Each structure stands twice: as structure tokens, then as C-alpha cells.
Amino acid sequence: MEDVFKEQQIFFDFIINELKNKKISHAYLIETYDYDNIDNLVTELLKFLLCSDKLNDYSHECKICHLIDKKEYPDIKYIRPDGSSIKKEQLLSLMDEFKNKSMYNNKQIYVIEDATKLNQSSANTMLKFLEEPEENIIAILIANNRYKVIDTILSRCQVISLQKNDKCEESEEINELLNIICDNNKNFLDLDKLMEIIPDRLNALDKLKQAEKLLFNRINNKYLNLTSAQIISIISIIETVIERLEFNVNYKLMIDYMLISVLEVTKQ
Ligand SMILES: [Zn+2]
Known part of the structure; x- marks a missing residue:
């Protein structure tokens, strides 16, 4: 107690x-x-x-x-x-x-x-x-x-x-994954790096779930100059992608869909 x-x-x-x-x-x-x-x-x-x-x-x-x-x-x-x-x-x-x-x-x-x-x-x-x-x-x-x-x-x-649990450490890899997803309006979208982190569907399922959690913790903090509303929209895009990945959808198409949808949110 x-x-x-x-x-x-x-x-x-x-x-x-x-x-x-x-x-x-x-x-x-x-x-x-x-x-x-x-x-x-x-x-x-x-x-x-x-x-x-x-x-x-x-x-x-x-x-x-x-x-x-x-x-x-x-x-x-x-x-x-x-x-x-x-x-x-x-x-x-x-x-x-x-x-x-x-x-x-x-x-x-x-x-x-x-x-x-x-x-x-x-x-x-x-x-x-x-x-x-x-x-x-x-x-x-x-x-x-x-x-x-x-x-x-x-x-x-x-x-x-509640105070966040310190045990939930931010892994560098997930942090990088999140940066690539959220910051893809730059000309240098690093698709190779992205595919290195999430080479296949199962990898993506696991790591996107972690990335989503990490993003939740940033809703009220400054992150890549995104507003809270934008971050919430991106979370819901990632959630949709996770849901669809649970089924055997075309993996590459899903990642494209995610990047394009996030881009629409971030350039607003
Ligand atoms: Zn009592």
C-alpha cells in the first residue's frame, strides 16, 4: 500500500x-x-x-x-x-x-x-x-x-x-520511427530507414503500438511543432493502420497510406 x-x-x-x-x-x-x-x-x-x-x-x-x-x-x-x-x-x-x-x-x-x-x-x-x-x-x-x-x-x-511510469523507457529506435512518420513532409523522407525499422507487417504491428504510446505522452508537450489536435489526429491514423495490419492487408500499401495521411495532417 x-x-x-x-x-x-x-x-x-x-x-x-x-x-x-x-x-x-x-x-x-x-x-x-x-x-x-x-x-x-x-x-x-x-x-x-x-x-x-x-x-x-x-x-x-x-x-x-x-x-x-x-x-x-x-x-x-x-x-x-x-x-x-x-x-x-x-x-x-x-x-x-x-x-x-x-x-x-x-x-x-x-x-x-x-x-x-x-x-x-x-x-x-x-x-x-x-x-x-x-x-x-x-x-x-x-x-x-x-x-x-x-x-x-x-x-x-x-x-x-497519474505520474508516468519511469520503467517505460523511450527506446531510440521507436523515437526515430516516430520522427520519420511525423516529419515526412521534409524532402528527405527516409523510406529506407523506415523500412529498416519496420521491415514487415509483424514488426510494424509491434513497433507502431509502441510509437503510438510514445506519441500519447507527447500530446501536451512540444513535439516537432505539432499542435495537440494534430498529434491526436496522427494517433488515430496510427490506430487505424494497426487495426488494418491485424488483418493480412498489403503491408507496403498500408505504410504509404499512413505516410500520406500523416502528411495531410501535418501540412494543415
Ligand atoms: Zn476506515
């Missing part, structure tokens, strides 16, 4: 400050960047939100805390994707359950475990919940990256980003 506090100190400082100032939001989106200890982090967050003693002593444990640990606290509902998406029906049944007052006369909290899996129809259902928030209901949404969450939901959440 201590690890979570150490690794994500800024996150907990922020939450504790909010609680002390009694200005808790109705909806938080935790942007995880694939932080691997997210389950523990959410559990500790829930304790802070539901157990007032926790504020004075991080290591405090009581009956309530214990129930939260075991995921048996009755006023917390966890929503996981049902198959490939979160279904509208899951949210409707949650709303139904939350019509009953809290068992402990305390907050009612729902945790959306992968908010990137909200589709248009479940997002619309959830919007009703977010637009007319009940006093004591809090939503906690978890997503590896905020830009993968449907806009209308994202705009109603307070986003808290």
Missing part, C-alpha cells in the same frame, strides 16, 4: 487537499498511462472518500476500510466492460440501484473501470447521470488516456493524471 502513496504522491496530495477543502467533484477521470498499481490506488482513494479517519492517518484501517479492500462495501459499484464495451443496460441498472439511499448514510460511488469502453449509447445514458448529479453520488472513471474517452463524458469530469 505504501508504494501507491509514494509512487503517486501528487495524486493523493491533490485528493487530500480537495477533501480538506470540502470541494469534492461529482466525477473524476483518472488518467492512468497504464499505471500497473491502479487497483490499489483506486481502493485507497475510495477509503479517503468514504472514511473520515483516513485523512488523519493514511495507514488507518477500520471495518469500512476493510469492506472496501474486499470490494464488499455496499455503496460502491464497479462497472467493467461487458465484452468489448460498457453497455447501456449496465448503467441503467446502476442508476436503479442508486435510487435507494446509501446503506451507511454516506456517499455512493461508482467506478467505471475502463471508461474508454463507453460507447455512444452507454455514454449518452451516463450523461444523464453526470448532468444532474445527486449530492452524494461520485463517479470515478478510469482510462489509460483521456483522449480515448468520448468527448461529452470527458468534458464533464475532472481529470487527474
Whole structure:
């Protein structure tokens, strides 16, 4: 448990400050960047939100805390994707359950475990919940990256980003790959170098996935003079290419398609 506090100190400082100032939001989106200890982090967050003693002593444990640990606290509902998406029906049944007052006369909290899996129809259902928030209901949404969450939901959440994991080192090769893809409007597009890094479909699948992650981390930073919007567009192009490469499409054509599409974005 201590690890979570150490690794994500800024996150907990922020939450504790909010609680002390009694200005808790109705909806938080935790942007995880694939932080691997997210389950523990959410559990500790829930304790802070539901157990007032926790504020004075991080290591405090009581009956309530214990129930939260075991995921048996009755006023917390966890929503996981049902198959490939979160279904509208899951949210409707949650709303139904939350019509009953809290068992402990305390907050009612729902945790959306992968908010990137909200589709248009479940997002619309959830919007009703977010637009007319009940006093004591809090939503906690978890997503590896905020830009993968449907806009209308994202705009109603307070986003808290976790600190990035240092273990995810930037490899020089992937960095170079990304530079070639994003900077291909120069006359010296280095196609040979590109083909050296990703000589075939399987190589491309693996390395483009890494490149996409790397690019996510650069959305809000200066990278090749690209705007955040341009970077997001390039990410979605790379995503499309990855999706198509999963099938046995003509590999060279796909790479051409990627370079041309990115060029259209970057010369805007
Ligand atoms: Zn407690």
C-alpha cells in the first residue's frame, strides 16, 4: 500500500487537499498511462472518500476500510466492460440501484473501470447521470488516456493524471520511427530507414503500438511543432493502420497510406 502513496504522491496530495477543502467533484477521470498499481490506488482513494479517519492517518484501517479492500462495501459499484464495451443496460441498472439511499448514510460511488469502453449509447445514458448529479453520488472513471474517452463524458469530469511510469523507457529506435512518420513532409523522407525499422507487417504491428504510446505522452508537450489536435489526429491514423495490419492487408500499401495521411495532417 505504501508504494501507491509514494509512487503517486501528487495524486493523493491533490485528493487530500480537495477533501480538506470540502470541494469534492461529482466525477473524476483518472488518467492512468497504464499505471500497473491502479487497483490499489483506486481502493485507497475510495477509503479517503468514504472514511473520515483516513485523512488523519493514511495507514488507518477500520471495518469500512476493510469492506472496501474486499470490494464488499455496499455503496460502491464497479462497472467493467461487458465484452468489448460498457453497455447501456449496465448503467441503467446502476442508476436503479442508486435510487435507494446509501446503506451507511454516506456517499455512493461508482467506478467505471475502463471508461474508454463507453460507447455512444452507454455514454449518452451516463450523461444523464453526470448532468444532474445527486449530492452524494461520485463517479470515478478510469482510462489509460483521456483522449480515448468520448468527448461529452470527458468534458464533464475532472481529470487527474497519474505520474508516468519511469520503467517505460523511450527506446531510440521507436523515437526515430516516430520522427520519420511525423516529419515526412521534409524532402528527405527516409523510406529506407523506415523500412529498416519496420521491415514487415509483424514488426510494424509491434513497433507502431509502441510509437503510438510514445506519441500519447507527447500530446501536451512540444513535439516537432505539432499542435495537440494534430498529434491526436496522427494517433488515430496510427490506430487505424494497426487495426488494418491485424488483418493480412498489403503491408507496403498500408505504410504509404499512413505516410500520406500523416502528411495531410501535418501540412494543415
Ligand atoms: Zn476506515
